[in-house]
Amino acid sequence: MEWINNHSVLIVxxxxxxxxxxxxxxxxxxxxxxxxxxxxxxDYALKNGIIAKGASFADPEIIERxxxxxxxxxxxxxxxxxxxxxxxxxxxxxxxxxxxxxxSIVYDIQEILRDDAEFIAAHPMAGREVYGVKNSxxxxxxxxxxxxxxxxxxxxxxxxxxxxxxxxxxxxRVSVLSPEEHDSMIAFVSQLTHCIAVxxxxxxxxxxxxxxxxxxxxxxxxxxxxxxNMWPELFFMNKDPLVKRLNQFIDEINVIKTMIENNxxxxxxxKMRLSSKRRREFDK
Amino acid sequence: MEWINNHSVLIVxxxxxxxxxxxxxxxxxxxxxxxxxxxxxxDYALKNGIIAKGASFADPEIIERxxxxxxxxxxxxxxxxxxxxxxxxxxxxxxxxxxxxxxSIVYDIQEILRDDAEFIAAHPMAGREVYGVKNSxxxxxxxxxxxxxxxxxxxxxxxxxxxxxxxxxxxxRVSVLSPEEHDSMIAFVSQLTHCIAVxxxxxxxxxxxxxxxxxxxxxxxxxxxxxxNMWPELFFMNKDPLVKRLNQFIDEINVIKTMIENNxxxxxxxKMRLSSKRRREFDK
Numbered sequence: 001m002e003w004i005n006n007h008s009v010l011i012v013x014x015x016x017x018x019x020x021x022x023x024x025x026x027x028x029x030x031x032x033x034x035x036x037x038x039x040x041x042x043d044y045a046l047k048n049g050i051i052a053k054g055a056s057f058a059d060p061e062i063i064e065r066x067x068x069x070x071x072x073x074x075x076x077x078x079x080x081x082x083x084x085x086x087x088x089x090x091x092x093x094x095x096x097x098x099x100x101x102x103x104s105i106v107y108d109i110q111e112i113l114r115d116d117a118e119f120i121a122a123h124p125m126a127g128r129e130v131y132g133v134k135n136s137x138x139x140x141x142x143x144x145x146x147x148x149x150x151x152x153x154x155x156x157x158x159x160x161x162x163x164x165x166x167x168x169x170x171x172x173r174v175s176v177l178s179p180e181e182h183d184s185m186i187a188f189v190s191q192l193t194h195c196i197a198v199x200x201x202x203x204x205x206x207x208x209x210x211x212x213x214x215x216x217x218x219x220x221x222x223x224x225x226x227x228x229n230m231w232p233e234l235f236f237m238n239k240d241p242l243v244k245r246l247n248q249f250i251d252e253i254n255v256i257k258t259m260i261e262n263n264x265x266x267x268x269x270x271k272m273r274l275s276s277k278r279r280r281e282f283d284k
Numbered sequence: 285m286e287w288i289n290n291h292s293v294l295i296v297x298x299x300x301x302x303x304x305x306x307x308x309x310x311x312x313x314x315x316x317x318x319x320x321x322x323x324x325x326x327d328y329a330l331k332n333g334i335i336a337k338g339a340s341f342a343d344p345e346i347i348e349r350x351x352x353x354x355x356x357x358x359x360x361x362x363x364x365x366x367x368x369x370x371x372x373x374x375x376x377x378x379x380x381x382x383x384x385x386x387x388s389i390v391y392d393i394q395e396i397l398r399d400d401a402e403f404i405a406a407h408p409m410a411g412r413e414v415y416g417v418k419n420s421x422x423x424x425x426x427x428x429x430x431x432x433x434x435x436x437x438x439x440x441x442x443x444x445x446x447x448x449x450x451x452x453x454x455x456x457r458v459s460v461l462s463p464e465e466h467d468s469m470i471a472f473v474s475q476l477t478h479c480i481a482v483x484x485x486x487x488x489x490x491x492x493x494x495x496x497x498x499x500x501x502x503x504x505x506x507x508x509x510x511x512x513n514m515w516p517e518l519f520f521m522n523k524d525p526l527v528k529r530l531n532q533f534i535d536e537i538n539v540i541k542t543m544i545e546n547n548x549x550x551x552x553x554x555k556m557r558l559s560s561k562r563r564r565e566f567d568k
Contacts (some may be wrong), residue, residue: 156350195537195540217474228552229553246544262518268519275508
């Protein structure tokens with residue numbers, strides 16, 4: 001279970017992230033194949049040298065040759081695809097994914113998976129406001145975090161293999177979290193922020209306000225241009241941690257509102273000093 | 285009342301914005317003087333050619349020579365400074381300001397001001413996360429909005445004079461709003477966003493989360509590094525519009541939360557489609 005022994009890599013789902021994985025791994029020299037239901041995505045990737053071989057269906061010939069499989073489908077499709085196609089998997093295959101939520105899929109996959117295969121979850125925390133293999137670009141990994149998300153069922157070797165994958169892809173930082181830690185963290189730093197950005201854009205119908213938006217409003221709403229097919233799935237599959245984080249944030253902004261209503265200058269100054277101190281840490 | 289006839293400009297308050305005004309106007313060729321209670325700010329500006337003359341007190345000799353005065357003090361200090369020092373103002377002086385809120389000061393100033401003088405309010409919507417004349421830089425105006433905020437008491441000439449000032453300083457866009465329109469707009473695009481950014485940074489004590497922040501979280505919290513001496517004043521002086529905007533946003537994020545709790549996929553998709561459409565307009 002070393003990357004030097006992986007001859008053939010299969011990417012299932014050739015969107016922005018799957019495509020960027022394929023580009024990076026092909027450039028390094030791996031033999032990368034892909035499966036995607038959209039024939040145009042496969043054509044594009046073949047023509048641009050992003051993959052060596054591709055199919056727009058779960059082609060057994062491609063699947064059974066693969067030493068490792070990277071699941072880059074929409075979150076709700078991952079478990080079903082593995083269940084339906086594991087009969088074609090090569091013996092001792094290693095599988096990872098790119099899904100943005102973990103608890104609701106990792107245990108299910110490990111439960112149904114063939115005994116000889118191993119699934120080690122990962123979350124590449126990279127993205128863009130555009131989608132599809134045509135926008136794929138391995139540069140999106142450069143300043144990003146790669147999180148390996150093992151359970152008790154994973155071997156130390158698979159964790160190491162997955163950490164090596166993060167480094168091969170060029171991520172700035174590779175770390176390890178449990179599924180529960182991951183989902184609580186991602187609910188806060190990613191899902192909550194997307195809910196805030198969307199709410200900011202939809203809470204006021206006065207379109208001429210956009211004439212006056214400065215950098216602050218633009219910064220807070222960049223991610224409000226959002227893939228409406230993927231994000232509701234991600235929210236529902238991480239409902240409890242996300243609702244907890246939403247409540248935590250709503251409680252806090254209500255505290256700030258009460259301080260404003262009560263002219264509580266010292267209270268606000270304390271909050272602002274704390275937020276400034278914490279935010280400056282990010283730029284160190 | 286034309287900029288070509290303004291020989292001497294006085295800046296009162298030589299911080300980031302006052303200093304940036306001074307730099308721009310000095311470079312164009314105006315004779316710019318400044319008053320700031322901090323002698324170090326005056327020394328720095330003199331040594332760096334940002335101003336021609338300066339004083340760390342309300343020097344009558346400087347005030348009485350000024351054809352126009354730009355009030356760049358903290359919001360709570362503007363009315364008092366004019367009240368105390370208008371006895372030194374040159375006849376027919378024109379005064380403007382840089383304050384981020386309007387309703388709570390403009391009417392007061394126009395009420396107490398000498399009959400021969402005219403006060404025309406303006407808001408240069410520019411800023412940085414650093415303060416003081418040492419960080420001043422006229423480049424911060426280039427992509428920013430300049431809002432002229434007249435009342436019924438203002439002459440058409442003074443509005444034109446103030447619009448010309450915005451263009452002289454190099455603002456991307458100069459527009460005109462009433463004090464009430466301005467305060468409602470600024471409560472939304474600036475004050476609400478600062479409350480959100482601070483709340484995001486203070487609602488969770490788990491400092492190791494910062495290890496996992498991606499671009500989204502960083503974008504949403506850039507302005508959480510905030511001047512705690514100025515912003516509570518701005519919030520209190522614009523309390524009603526700001527509390528209204530906070531409620532509008534909190535109501536909307538609660539709607540989104542309920543949709544998540546109820547697995548309301550169509551509702552969320554509608555919100556996301558609307559937010560994406562509106563946000564894409566910004567980048568056109």
